[in-house]
Each structure stands twice: as structure tokens, then as C-alpha cells.
Amino acid sequence: MIRATLSQIAAVLHALSPAQDIEFHGVSTDSRQVSPRALYIPLRGEHFDGHDFVRAALDNGASSFLWDQSLPVPTEVSHVPHVLVTDTLQALQSIALFYRRELGVKVVAITGSNGKTSTKDLVAQVLSVQFNTYKTEGNLNNHIGLPLSILRMPENTEIAVLEMGMNALLEIARLCEIAQPDVGVITNIGEAHIGMLGSRENIARAKWELIESLQPGALAILPDDEPLIQDLTVPPGVDVWYVGESPEAQLQISRYHPVDGGCSFVILPDQLTVNLPIHGKHQARNALCAFACAKFFAIDGTSVASALGKSSLTHMRMEVVELSDTLTLINDAYNAAPSSTYAALTVLQELPCDYRIAVLGDMMELGQESERLHAKVGVAVMHSGTNALLAVGDYAQYMVQEVNESASFQVATAANITDAWPILQSLIQSNQSIGKTVILLKASRKMQFEQLVILLKDFFMH
Structure with missing residues (x-):
């Protein structure tokens, strides 16, 4: 991590040299997670202002801080080494560029x-x-x-x-x-x-x-x-x-x-x-x-x-878990968009098994295209060799609206994961006699499908 002096950073930011010059180790924007001797950079968000937490950052180990020069420095922290800047976010970005070039x-x-x-x-x-x-x-x-x-x-x-x-x-x-x-x-x-x-x-x-x-x-x-x-x-x-x-x-x-x-x-x-x-x-x-x-x-x-041949992916990305001798989970629940969902359905189709269940949740940030794209995914499920679709969330109705339920294709909807869990249990248990079942979990992060993963592991692996 970056190790530099406040005077170096002041030069990078075209700011006044600090009254006290020290070396800092690392940078933090979160007052709750500050490494020892770090430089704390207070950022502003819609509902918070990091300047309000400078004291907390110092109490948690920060050695110094940046401060927006348009604000008065509180007396209680004015004795701590700091640099006044015009914009703390731009300062963070400029320091990163400096370090990238230094290395x-x-x-x-x-x-x-x-x-x-x-x-x-x-x-x-x-x-x-x-x-x-x-x-x-x-x-x-x-x-x-x-x-x-x-x-x-x-x-x-x-x-x-x-x-x-x-x-x-x-x-x-x-x-x-x-x-x-x-x-x-x-x-x-x-x-x-x-x-x-x-x-x-x-x-x-x-x-x-x-x-x-x-x-x-x-x-x-x-x-x-x-x-x-x-x-x-x-x-x-x-x-x-x-x-x-x-x-x-x-x-x-x-x-x-x-x-x-x-x-x-x-x-x-x-x-x-x-x-x-x-x-x-x-x-x-x-x-x-x-x-x-x-x-x-x-x-x-x-x-x-x-x-x-030895590679692995970040948690909840195409993670295959054997829940039992007859039940496999594809945990691809970190995030979802139409194209990544089609890809996940292809994997579900590839895995050898006797019964396939797609548990799909809302895909966010699709705007006016949301209803159409969720409906398109539902049709893709129906034609993918999958045996059951459990659609979860606000767009569940659109995912199933063009889907034809039949003896070989089951369809269910749920408002949230709490409602989805008993339906999923029923789908699994009613088809256990068929042979091996594979379940795909795929949704945007907001849907918190990792909770379903926990429920499945607790139920079938203990």
C-alpha cells in the first residue's frame, strides 16, 4: 500500500504544505476501517459527510487527514497533521494516479x-x-x-x-x-x-x-x-x-x-x-x-x-456445490443481467442430471426494458431444457407471463426469498425420486439470494 509524506501529497495536490509533516501508511475513506497510521480522506455522499467522522478515524488509528478548505477545521483535531484541499474526492483520485506512476x-x-x-x-x-x-x-x-x-x-x-x-x-x-x-x-x-x-x-x-x-x-x-x-x-x-x-x-x-x-x-x-x-x-x-x-x-x-487449470472465481460466481448425492447447486447469485442469465442457463443445461430447477430473481437497472427483458428470460428458460422455473421478486409475473406450464415444465412465482423457500423445498422433494436434481440460483444483488444458499446448505448438508 502507499507510503508517503503529507508534504509529498500536498505537492501532488498543489495544496499548501502542512504545518506538520509525517509519513502515512495507506489511505482510508471509512472511519470505521482505518489501518494504523493511515491517511483518512473524508468523502461526501448523499446522506453523509465524512468530515463528521474525522475524530472517529483518528481514534481508530489514522495519523493524519485531508480536509475540505471551504470548511473550518474543528479545534479538537486542528493539532493533528492534515492537508487542506479543494475537493477530497478529486484528491483521492489524484493520489491514486501519483501512486500508480510512482510504482x-x-x-x-x-x-x-x-x-x-x-x-x-x-x-x-x-x-x-x-x-x-x-x-x-x-x-x-x-x-x-x-x-x-x-x-x-x-x-x-x-x-x-x-x-x-x-x-x-x-x-x-x-x-x-x-x-x-x-x-x-x-x-x-x-x-x-x-x-x-x-x-x-x-x-x-x-x-x-x-x-x-x-x-x-x-x-x-x-x-x-x-x-x-x-x-x-x-x-x-x-x-x-x-x-x-x-x-x-x-x-x-x-x-x-x-x-x-x-x-x-x-x-x-x-x-x-x-x-x-x-x-x-x-x-x-x-x-x-x-x-x-x-x-x-x-x-x-x-x-x-x-x-x-487451477483457477477459481470470486464467491457466488458459477460456484457448483454438491448439497447431497442427488442434489447440486449452481450458485451464480452475485449479480444478474439478461446476457449473464442466458449464460447461466446454458451451464444448467450442460450439467448431467435428471431434473433442472431455475430459481431466478429480479434483474435491476433495466429501466423501461425491465418487463420485456424479464419476459424474454422466462421464454429462454422454457426452451433451455429446464424442468421448473421459480421466479422471485417484483418482476416474477413478467418472467412467467409468456411461459406455458405443462406436465414437463413447472412454473411458480414468489414475492421474495421468504416466500420462495417453501416452494423450492417442495419442488426439490417432489422430484427426488426422479434422480439427480440441479438448481440454478441467479438474481441481482438486491435480491439477497445468498440467503437461499444458506437455507439450502443448512437443510440438505446437515
Whole structure:
């Protein structure tokens, strides 16, 4: 993590030198979670002002703080080393840029409607074969989280793998000003955040801000099946590698097939066989992005395949749990959008079993498209080889409105997970005699489907 003096930071921020100069270790914006000797940076939100918690931050171990110069410094903390700044958020971002430049790291930046975190995990896994690699913690991928991620990098970091999220145009452009990526990866263009951006075209433009930020000598890794980005202009001197399944792609997936515990495929033209311990062709595509990054940094292909063979993903992302001899859970409940739900349904279809249950919850931030896109997902379930759909949440009715219930396809709705649990129990128990059952859990974070995971584990694993 960053270690610097207040006078260094004052110089970076073009602020007055502090009355007292000390070295701080690390940065925090949360007064409750301050590391010893940290610099506390108070931020303002809609319902809080971090300046109100400076005393608490100091009590919890902070050694110094920044302060908005438009506010009077309280007498009780005025004796503590501090720097006056014009904007504390901009200061956080500027300090992150300073630290990124100080370390001289290479940066791989990843964005996309879905698959950012999975791809980040896989890229970090393969780059760690040869380099001291750091990756975004959790989903710290916005205008606050990304600079905090950078500031937490160990001083020996050689490559940083950073996730970039957005809710509006120009947000990724700002993140790129801070991170200055050497490699830009777009996983896909889906419908996530369509409620905020209005169209997939606008989503594509927002994601493309990552590619527009790249400098000569950098690499853009792009999906081969997205027409919305194929005619967009790449900056001069930036190399482009398309990845996917088409013959035109520079790196291709070939001979993909599901295997016990994951999937297997060959990467062309390198003729490299990968046995990935993660289910789904969409995860194979994410692994292909990781291979592209490793190839750019000249890591031996055999070592990359070996690293991918040992890979794992962040919790609640395509996590397969054997609840019993006859019951398997696919826990993909971290988040959901239409495209990621279709991908999860493909995995549900691939796993060998006798009965399949899809438990799907609301997908957020779809705006005026919410009803149509939830209905489209319901139809996809009906045609996916799934035997039962349990739709949960405010949009459950739309998910089932175009679905035809039959002897081979059961449909149920629930307002929330409390109502869903007895229905799910009944579906499982009434079909236990059929043989092996696989359950898919998929919903946006707000639905808190992890509670269903706990209930299932408590009921069937104890």
C-alpha cells in the first residue's frame, strides 16, 4: 500500500504544505476501517459527510487527514497533521494516479456488461505465473473503489488487474485517467445498466471509453461477436485482438465441451488445450481473454494452460456445490443481467442430471426494458431444457407471463426469498425420486439470494 509524506501529497495536490509533516501508511475513506497510521480522506455522499467522522478515524488509528478548505477545521483535531484541499474526492483520485506512476506498474483494465470479475480473477491467475500481480479487491470498480484499489497495491506490484464499472457516459473515461491502462479488455456489451444509459448503443459507447484511453503500444482485447463495437475507432498505434469462436478472431475457442467439474477447449491458433475447472462457454471466453493478456506479456502458453487449470472465481460466481448425492447447486447469485442469465442457463443445461430447477430473481437497472427483458428470460428458460422455473421478486409475473406450464415444465412465482423457500423445498422433494436434481440460483444483488444458499446448505448438508 502507499507510503508517503503529507508534504509529498500536498505537492501532488498543489495544496499548501502542512504545518506538520509525517509519513502515512495507506489511505482510508471509512472511519470505521482505518489501518494504523493511515491517511483518512473524508468523502461526501448523499446522506453523509465524512468530515463528521474525522475524530472517529483518528481514534481508530489514522495519523493524519485531508480536509475540505471551504470548511473550518474543528479545534479538537486542528493539532493533528492534515492537508487542506479543494475537493477530497478529486484528491483521492489524484493520489491514486501519483501512486500508480510512482510504482511504474503495467495495468490491465477490464470492463463489460457481464463477466468483469470472473475475467479479472482469471487474468490475475495467469499473470501471476510470471509477475507480482495485484487485482481489484471485491468489486471496488467505481470512481471511489478504483483509486482505493490502486492505493492498496503492494509496492512490489508489477501488473495491476483493475475492474472498471460504470453507470453513465464518461465514468470509464475518468477511471482511465486515473489507472492509465496498458491493456483494455471488453468482455461483452449486454443490457446491464440499460435503464441508466437508454440503449445498448450507449452502453457500447461507454465501454469504448476504455479503448479510447489507450496509448500507442497498448492492446485492446475485444469480443468477436459484437457488431456495436466493430466499427468504432481504435486510437493510432493500439493493437487489437478479437477473441471468440469465429475464424476471423485472432484467438479462438475450438472443440469446446463440458466435462466433469468444468469444461475443456482448445485455443487456436496456438493449439493449446485448456481444462478449466469452471462451467460454461462464457467462462471459456473469459479464460480466452486471460490467455490473450498472458500472450501480450510473453508468458509461456503451457504455463498459462496450467494456471487456468487451477483457477477459481470470486464467491457466488458459477460456484457448483454438491448439497447431497442427488442434489447440486449452481450458485451464480452475485449479480444478474439478461446476457449473464442466458449464460447461466446454458451451464444448467450442460450439467448431467435428471431434473433442472431455475430459481431466478429480479434483474435491476433495466429501466423501461425491465418487463420485456424479464419476459424474454422466462421464454429462454422454457426452451433451455429446464424442468421448473421459480421466479422471485417484483418482476416474477413478467418472467412467467409468456411461459406455458405443462406436465414437463413447472412454473411458480414468489414475492421474495421468504416466500420462495417453501416452494423450492417442495419442488426439490417432489422430484427426488426422479434422480439427480440441479438448481440454478441467479438474481441481482438486491435480491439477497445468498440467503437461499444458506437455507439450502443448512437443510440438505446437515
